[in-house]
Amino acid sequence: MQLIFKLGKIPVLSIAEIITVLKSRNLSYDIINANRYFLHLKINNNIYPDILLNILGGTREIFKVDTIVPTKEARRIKKQFKFNLDNSTTALGFAITESIKSYKEREFKKPYSDIKNRMIPVKLAKIMVNLGIQDDTTAIYDPFCGTGTIITEAILQGLNVYGSDINTQQVKGTIKNIEWIRDQYNLDKNIQFEIFEHNATTMPDKLKAKDDNISIVTEPYLGELWTSKINKGTKNLKTIAKVDKSIEKSIKSISKILKKHQRLVIIIPAFRMKHETMYLKVRDKEFVGLTKIPFISDIITFENKELSDIMSIMYKRRNALILREIFIFEKI
Numbered sequence: 214m215q216l217i218f219k220l221g222k223i224p225v226l227s228i229a230e231i232i233t234v235l236k237s238r239n240l241s242y243d244i245i246n247a248n249r250y251f252l253h254l255k256i257n258n259n260i261y262p263d264i265l266l267n268i269l270g271g272t273r274e275i276f277k278v279d280t281i282v283p284t285k286e287a288r289r290i291k292k293q294f295k296f297n298l299d300n301s302t303t304a305l306g307f308a309i310t311e312s313i314k315s316y317k318e319r320e321f322k323k324p325y326s327d328i329k330n331r332m333i334p335v336k337l338a339k340i341m342v343n344l345g346i347q348d349d350t351t352a353i354y355d356p357f358c359g360t361g362t363i364i365t366e367a368i369l370q371g372l373n374v375y376g377s378d379i380n381t382q383q384v385k386g387t388i389k390n391i392e393w394i395r396d397q398y399n400l401d402k403n404i405q406f407e408i409f410e411h412n413a414t415t416m417p418d419k420l421k422a423k424d425d426n427i428s429i430v431t432e433p434y435l436g437e438l439w440t441s442k443i444n445k446g447t448k449n450l451k452t453i454a455k456v457d458k459s460i461e462k463s464i465k466s467i468s469k470i471l472k473k474h475q476r477l478v479i480i481i482p483a484f485r486m487k488h489e490t491m492y493l494k495v496r497d498k499e500f501v502g503l504t505k506i507p508f509i510s511d512i513i514t515f516e517n518k519e520l521s522d523i524m525s526i527m528y529k530r531r532n533a534l535i536l537r538e539i540f541i542f543e544k545i
């Protein structure tokens with residue numbers, strides 16, 4: 214079956230997610246073409262594109278390449294692709310579109326929110342969870358769970374979840390949001406979750422003994438809520454240095470619970486100063502027992518570039534003062 218994926222706003226992140234999801238489900242595929250709007254794949258197994266679209270956070274639509282049903286709509290879509298589709302491809306069959314409404318609900322209607330500490334966008338949380346899943350991963354742990362956005366996205370992917378936060382209020386809020394998601398999506402009343410108070414700069418001992426194959430997916434403390442571009446004043450630099458140290462210490466501690474091959478998918482913040490972007494030192498640190506891995510290991514030519522050496526992806530909202538750079542580590 215041939216599928217064409219309409220990619221999200223950061224195409225490379227969307228491609229990385231699609232490929233990781235297919236690999237984690239042991240689905241075999243051949244890459245036919247890619248550009249900044251679309252990824253065209255031949256999938257060598259039988260799959261349901263609507264289920265796949267539901268799993269993916271960074272794909273807007275999936276088109277099934279079909280040689281039988283030529284429709285006006287299909288011809289229009291085919292024109293959009295700018296791919297040289299195979300001559301035998303006379304049409305594109307059905308298109309499935311993501312449900313924007315359900316993303317909006319998860320973003321804005323959950324009972325517990327926390328603007329002050331910032332919340333990760335739901336789609337980004339979902340993509341990061343997918344990037345963390347290997348074929349044998351059974352659980353996700355978020356050691357800076359905040360309002361539980363990453364945790365609830367992992368629950369919706371059918372995973373066991375563990376979460377912790379230094380702040381009691383956040384622990385209670387995450388539990389509230391889990392119960393809301395459970396009711397909203399009619400999930401099993403007995404879904405398993407364990408949310409507890411914990412300082413991520415120390416190792417969460419109780420998780421080491423779990424049978425689960427746990428991957429860590431997290432957005433750590435990003436620093437104060439700045440309202441204007443940061444200057445290099447001593448107070449600001451001190452705060453940034455504190456965030457830097459805390460993330461470094463946390464990576465060392467939390468990664469101790471990972472079993473071999475499980476992943477740590479983490480955001481490291483960067484700060485927009487008046488004239489430049491300031492990166493944390495932890496960004497370039499090496500960690501014993503962890504290896505940084507590329508987002509895409511396949512050879513894909515994308516707009517005349519090779520994608521296999523991308524080691525981080527920057528996620529920025531328009532006018533944001535704090536940028537989120539995503540990294541993937543694997544336990545060796």
Ligand SMILES: C[S@@+](CC[C@H](N)C(=O)[O-])C[C@H]1O[C@@H](n2cnc3c(N)ncnc32)[C@H](O)[C@@H]1O
Pocket residue numbers: 330331332333356357358359360361362363377378379380383411412413414432433434435459
């Ligand atoms: C950026 S927020 C995470 C937001 C979360 N991704 C969400 O969408 O709600 C960072 C969280 O880290 C927590 N935190 C700060 N320092 C911590 C530490 N040392 N250990 C654990 N949690 C910490 C804060 O209480 C806050 O909830």
